[in-house]
Amino acid sequence: MKSYRKELFFNIPSRRGIVNITEQVQEAIDESKVKEGLVLVNAMNITASVFINDDESGLHRDYEVWLEKLAPEKPYEQYNHNGYEDNADAHLKRTIMGRETVVAITNGKLDFGTWEQIFYFEFDGKRQKHVLIKVIGE
Numbered sequence: 001m002k003s004y005r006k007e008l009f010f011n012i013p014s015r016r017g018i019v020n021i022t023e024q025v026q027e028a029i030d031e032s033k034v035k036e037g038l039v040l041v042n043a044m045n046i047t048a049s050v051f052i053n054d055d056e057s058g059l060h061r062d063y064e065v066w067l068e069k070l071a072p073e074k075p076y077e078q079y080n081h082n083g084y085e086d087n088a089d090a091h092l093k094r095t096i097m098g099r100e101t102v103v104a105i106t107n108g109k110l111d112f113g114t115w116e117q118i119f120y121f122e123f124d125g126k127r128q129k130h131v132l133i134k135v136i137g138e
Contacts, residue, residue, distance in 0.1 A: 004032030004135040007044075012125030015073070018060050019120045021050075021131065025103075026110055028133040035108045037137010042100030044132050047090035047124035049097035055117045063121070067093045090123035097121055105137055 006028040008021060025041055043050050053059065071092035072078075079088030101118060104111040110118075120131055 001136060001138060002032060002034050002037075004028065004034065006031065006133045006135075008120070008131045008133065009128060010048075010120060010122065010125075010130065011128050012122040015123070015125050016064065017122045017125060018063070019122075020055055020117055021120050022055075022110070022117045025118050025133055029105055029108060029110065029135055032135040033108075034105055034135050034137040037105045037135065038102055039105055039110070040100060040102050040132070040134040040136075041118055042132050043094070043120065043129070045129040047087055047094055047122075048129050048131075049094050049099065049121040049123070050101050050131060051097050051119055051121060052101050052103070052112075052116050053119065054115045055119075063097075067096065067123075070096060085124075087124040093123045105135070 008024055010019065025039060029039055041050050071089040073089045076082045076086045081088035122129065
């Protein structure tokens with residue numbers, strides 16, 4: 001069995017942002033030369049997420065509005081975590097959206113359903129973060 005590891009680095013200039021990373025994940029699969037297997041894609045920071053959904057700007061805005069209702073950024077003092085940093089909401093948003101995704105690889109390609117894409121979602125940006133891509137298979 002083959003194994004391949006690659007990291008993607010991000011520095012989102014705003015507090016929150018969504019980046020489509022589907023092409024970079026497929027590039028890692030191509031580099032791995034795995035034809036049949038699995039790819040794990042996970043955020044390596046506790047205030048960011050990796051998820052699969054449709055690449056549609058209205059949906060992305062809906063995520064932002066929905067998550068802000070569930071875990072509003074402000075007032076900061078509503079959270080016990082805040083004190084050193086003001087990012088308690090980012091930790092909660094990450095918990096809701098998840099840490100990682102796993103996708104099947106078939107014939108060397110991401111084996112997706114209709115409209116599926118892979119996204120990195122930053123909840124506490126303005127500094128460097130990264131994502132791990134781990135490809136395993138034959």
